[in-house]
Amino acid sequence: MPATPTATSDEPRRSAKWQARRDEIVDTSAGVFAQRGYHATGIAELCTVNGLGKGAFYHYIQSKEELLAAIHDRVMDEVMVGADRVVRAGGAPSAQLAMLGDELLDVIHRYPDHVWVFLHEFPALTAERAEQFRERRRGYERRVEAVLQAGIDSGEFRDVDPRLTALAWLGMHNYTYLWLKPGGRVSARDVAKPFADIFIRGIRGS
Amino acid sequence: MPATPTATSDEPRRSAKWQARRDEIVDTSAGVFAQRGYHATGIAELCTVNGLGKGAFYHYIQSKEELLAAIHDRVMDEVMVGADRVVRAGGAPSAQLAMLGDELLDVIHRYPDHVWVFLHEFPALTAERAEQFRERRRGYERRVEAVLQAGIDSGEFRDVDPRLTALAWLGMHNYTYLWLKPGGRVSARDVAKPFADIFIRGIRGS
DNA sequence: GCGGAAGTGTACCGACCAGTCGAGATACTT
DNA sequence: AAGTATCTCGACTGGTCGGTACACTTCCGC
Numbered sequence: 001m002p003a004t005p006t007a008t009s010d011e012p013r014r015s016a017k018w019q020a021r022r023d024e025i026v027d028t029s030a031g032v033f034a035q036r037g038y039h040a041t042g043i044a045e046l047c048t049v050n051g052l053g054k055g056a057f058y059h060y061i062q063s064k065e066e067l068l069a070a071i072h073d074r075v076m077d078e079v080m081v082g083a084d085r086v087v088r089a090g091g092a093p094s095a096q097l098a099m100l101g102d103e104l105l106d107v108i109h110r111y112p113d114h115v116w117v118f119l120h121e122f123p124a125l126t127a128e129r130a131e132q133f134r135e136r137r138r139g140y141e142r143r144v145e146a147v148l149q150a151g152i153d154s155g156e157f158r159d160v161d162p163r164l165t166a167l168a169w170l171g172m173h174n175y176t177y178l179w180l181k182p183g184g185r186v187s188a189r190d191v192a193k194p195f196a197d198i199f200i201r202g203i204r205g206s
Numbered sequence: 207m208p209a210t211p212t213a214t215s216d217e218p219r220r221s222a223k224w225q226a227r228r229d230e231i232v233d234t235s236a237g238v239f240a241q242r243g244y245h246a247t248g249i250a251e252l253c254t255v256n257g258l259g260k261g262a263f264y265h266y267i268q269s270k271e272e273l274l275a276a277i278h279d280r281v282m283d284e285v286m287v288g289a290d291r292v293v294r295a296g297g298a299p300s301a302q303l304a305m306l307g308d309e310l311l312d313v314i315h316r317y318p319d320h321v322w323v324f325l326h327e328f329p330a331l332t333a334e335r336a337e338q339f340r341e342r343r344r345g346y347e348r349r350v351e352a353v354l355q356a357g358i359d360s361g362e363f364r365d366v367d368p369r370l371t372a373l374a375w376l377g378m379h380n381y382t383y384l385w386l387k388p389g390g391r392v393s394a395r396d397v398a399k400p401f402a403d404i405f406i407r408g409i410r411g412s
Numbered sequence: 413g414c415g416g417a418a419g420t421g422t423a424c425c426g427a428c429c430a431g432t433c434g435a436g437a438t439a440c441t442t
Numbered sequence: 443a444a445g446t447a448t449c450t451c452g453a454c455t456g457g458t459c460g461g462t463a464c465a466c467t468t469c470c471g472c
Contacts, residue, residue, distance in 0.1 A: 018448085037329060039245030043430055053451040054431080064430065120326055123243060164392075164400055167385065168378045175377025186370075194367060195374055202408030224418085249460055259421040260461080266419095270460065 022060045025050050027114075030071045034113035038068060038121040068121060069129050075114040076136050078107045083143050093151030094204075097169070098196040100144065102189070104173050108180055109188035115177045144169055148203070157203045169199055228266045231256050233320075236277045240319035244274060244327040274327060275335050281320040282342050284313045289349050299357030300410075303375070304402040306350065308395070310379050314386055315394035321383045350375055354409070363409045375405055 014022075029046050036045075043064060047057045061067045082103030086096055108115050122133060144166040151157035172195060180191060220228075235252050242251075249270060253263045267273045288309030292302055314321050328339060350372040357363035378401060386397060 015448085035329075037245060039243060040330065042428075044428090055433085055452075056450045058431070059449060123241075124246065160404070161400060164397065165404065167382070168401055168404060171381025172374045172378040175373070175381055179373065191370065194370055198366070198371065198374060198408035199404065200408075201410075202404035202406075204407075221418085227419095248458075250458090261422075261464090262420045264461075 018060070025052075025057070025060050026067065026070045026074065029067055030074075030111075030113040030117055033068070033071065033121065034116040038117065038124050065124070065126065065129070068117070068124060069133075071114050071117050072122065072125070072133050075107065075111055075118045076133065078111065079104065079140060080136070082107060083140060087143075093147050093154060093156050094200045096147045097144075097151070097200060098192070100147065101169075101173055101196050101199075102192045105176060105180065105188040105192045105195075108174075108177050109182060112177060112181050119174065119177055141166055141170065151203070155205050158205045160203050165203060172199065224266070231258075231263070231266050232273065232276045232280065235273055236280075236317075236319040236323055239274070239277065239327065240322040244323065244330050271330070271332065271335070274323070274330060275339075277320050277323050278328065278331070278339050281313065281317055281324045282339065284317065285310065285346060286342070288313060289346060293349075299353050299360060299362050300406045302353045303350075303357070303406060304398070306353065307375075307379055307402050307405075308398045311382060311386065311394040311398045311401075314380075314383050315388060318383060318387050325380065325383055347372055347376065357409070361411050364411045366409050371409060378405065 025046075028050055032041050032046060032049055043054065043057065046067075047054055050057065052060075061070075083100065086099045086103060089096075089099060091099070122130070122137075125133060145162045148157065148160070148162040148165050148169075152159060152162065176191060180186070180188070231252075234256050238247050238252060238255055249260065249263065252273075253260055256263065267276070289306065292305045292309060295302075295305060297305075328336070331339060351368045354363065354366070354368040354371050354375075358365060358368065382397060386392070386394070
């Protein structure tokens with residue numbers, strides 16, 4: 001079910017306990033990366049917060065960059081699962097767009113550190129890994145575009161530029177990573193509803 | 207006129223030529239930081255792209271972080287000048303909001319590298335410098351909020367939450383730093399107009 | 413053309429970087 | 443109880459980091 005597809009499956013299959021500990025490390029490290037930045041964080045620091053020596057630490061991760069990729073995977077997986085759920089639910093384009101916002105803000109709200117890292121440090125990924133994540137991200141953008149296009153075709157939305165409008169929608173939602181936090185006063189729903197109201201009124205067929 | 211107010215004016219006043227060369231270095235370095243990241247970029251690399259040895263380089267900047275602050279200053283100055291222009295122009299809240307978008311996107315379009323650095327690397331600023339920029343940023347956010355509040359009071363906008371709505375507006379506009387580039391097919395105006403259309407329709411009094 | 417300031421290159425510094433290694437501890441299997 | 447795989451440690455390595463020291467050149471007022 002988790003099955004991070006980053007490494008090309010050449011890893012020697014580990015125990016459940018190992019996986020659990022690794023997940024812990026990935027999550028804890030995401031917090032440190034979010035607060036101090038990827039390059040500004042040293043391996044020694046990650047060892048400290050995880051309560052491990054270097055040897056043990058490298059027993060769970062292959063490299064610092066592989067750890068970064070694992071954080072990316074976590075958040076991207078969640079976002080995609082949410083998007084799939086919306087597609088399965090069906091409904092009018094406006095309802096789909098609202099649901100998409102619900103799901104996206106829910107992920108940002110639940111994984112603020114991972115999302116921060118995802119949005120800030122993706123340039124630190126090299127070569128094929130970078131390309132892979134750019135492609136997944138592009139795929140999500142296309143989903144939003146598709147919903148908008150469907151709304152335009154059905155006349156529910158006015159004749160806006162789907163690409164530009166998708167970017168506006170993404171910006172509005174993604175930017176919440178700066179202030180939407182689990183402990184905060186507002187929940188994901190508290191934000192998603194007014195955002196959907198603004199956006200859907202904004203593009204509704206005149 | 208530029209008079210970066212970062213250092214507390216204890217610097218010994220330099221010649222115009224020195225200032226010009228320094229500005230060049232700040233701008234060029236912004237490009238490198240934007241592409242490779244602040245921490246990932248070494249001083250040696252900055253020296254190379256600027257065609258200087260380390261000695262000459264440190265003749266123009268005090269430290270790597272001071273250089274980062276100078277980049278922040280540049281973009282923040284521009285944004286604030288734009289906001290002031292809007293205040294002076296006056297007009298209905300909806301017109302003000304549209305102008306604010308025009309100005310903001312213009313800055314993002316003209317200084318994409320600086321803006322990238324500003325939005326990505328501000329956590330790298332330490333202590334008082336960080337606080338100073340956080341305050342300036344907060345000041346800009348309050349301006350947007352004030353325009354929204356004025357629109358709500360006058361009945362031009364419906365009864366939305368000003369803070370939440372300001373954050374939505376900021377997200378929508380700021381996020382363009384990822385794809386709005388000087389060489390690109392779309393100009394700042396091409397984006398600002400549709401964005402203002404969406405947003406103002408979205409919050410217009412029912 | 414002389415003298416000092418402005419500008420520049422390079423060798424160098426201690427600190428720290430990501431990552432390795434080999435040995436020891438612990439836990440699981442039989 | 444023995445044997446093996448998993449897990450953990452911290453010293454260590456080669457290299458790079460931001461920044462400094464200092465000698466040198468170039469420029470400009472006199």
